[in-house]
Amino acid sequence: MDEQGPEGRGQRPRGRGLHDRVLESLGPAITAGDYPPGTVLRTDELERRYDVSRTVVREAVRVLESMHLVESRRRVGVTVRPTEEWDVFDPQIIRWRLAGPDRPRQLRSLTALRSAIEPAAAALAAEHATPEQCAELTEHALNMVATSRGQQLPAYLVHDVAFHRVILRASGNEMFARLGDVVAEVLTGRTQHRVMFSDPDPEAVTLHVRVAEAVRAGDAEAAERYTREITVGALRELDILAP
Amino acid sequence: MDEQGPEGRGQRPRGRGLHDRVLESLGPAITAGDYPPGTVLRTDELERRYDVSRTVVREAVRVLESMHLVESRRRVGVTVRPTEEWDVFDPQIIRWRLAGPDRPRQLRSLTALRSAIEPAAAALAAEHATPEQCAELTEHALNMVATSRGQQLPAYLVHDVAFHRVILRASGNEMFARLGDVVAEVLTGRTQHRVMFSDPDPEAVTLHVRVAEAVRAGDAEAAERYTREITVGALRELDILAP
DNA sequence: CCAGCAAATAAGTATGACTTTTAAGTCACG
């Protein structure tokens, strides 16, 4: 191909590692559907394509394989697996799909997920939240009120995200807590699609305050109910729920 | 150490690959807490421990790293990351933890998760289920009724698991659908801890029939409510919910 | 005491030789 001097290989790595570079190229390509399920990739082909050694390709393939994105078989090659088998909860896959053409569909899935989880998390938070977490919660809620009017959407978003993170963390359930990033992504994504001039729904803002109060009071039932009202709004926006 | 002849390395692989063997040993060990967060593993140490080459160790480490179980840094080694950073939704990690001393805690987390998801899934299923799926649902529900008395717990479990799988799949949400394995694991785990002579709660059985009816009728509200009653029972069993 | 340089260390990468699995093709026999 192209000679590039005695140094051997071209452009310097730059990233954390070569395998990451391959992964960050192959992963998005597969999840975007550039290589439909059934497509067979051969490692030596990938070596040439990315101009890296077998070592690097194999490491990337191993990771892809652990996500059930591909399957590597002898005498066959690296086969892209059917979509239904992918580890759709893998944060990396979520990230790749959010960055690709599947973004709308992914956002809908994630919204449905968060709408199911958050009310339950709020109920648990009402029973497990520490005083510090309660304080954080009310603080964020008040800040949401303060930034809810006058085109301060970016600032509002920061507190909105923080609020929901605290709820999830305070639930005491490690799996719920892990969904903080997902919720952040959904909330941010929603804001981007909204007209930047429209302020947040005042009722939604009030609901956040109510949730904070309920959690502080240890009222699980109320915390769950108010949170559900918040998430129902999110579902309606995407027509997931019948009006 | 121990000489093993001119062949070079000992016992034949047997598994799908050497890296898997390493993974299936290291993963459980880390998730079980044998190597607490902060522990540093050096690759050449692992090479010797498992009697495999650098290549194999690195591939296993890459996978562990993609799960955020460890972090590999130059001049430092492979460090076990704090528990909060683990990808607790990774099916493999879930499996490892269910097989280890963390099993009870893991089952509680998963039960809370499923209790949050399934009612929402049932509501969506009522709107999206195909006639075939409705048929499957009623069939499994009827089979549950049939096997609910007279120490037929294993048979009952099969239909119970199948029932919940159909609900999750019929929701039309790929992420919900992916939780089928988790629910299966929780249901199975619950049965194991139960006295094998006690038949399932008759009310729970009835609720499954009601859910099937509601889904068939397209009544999302009812499907959600009945499913919630089922999962609330599961929560109470583990004292996650206040009585 | 600190800046900056030097050395040591462990992971990262490349490469070539070899092994193992297995799909696919071949051939003899019914």
Next chain:
DNA sequence: CGTGACTTAAAAGTCATACTTATTTGCTGG
């Protein structure tokens, strides 16, 4: 023709080694 056993070859899997690069540690001189 079909069928089953045998052969072949293709591709991943593994290993050993040489070399590169980043980063910590610590030393050294201002």
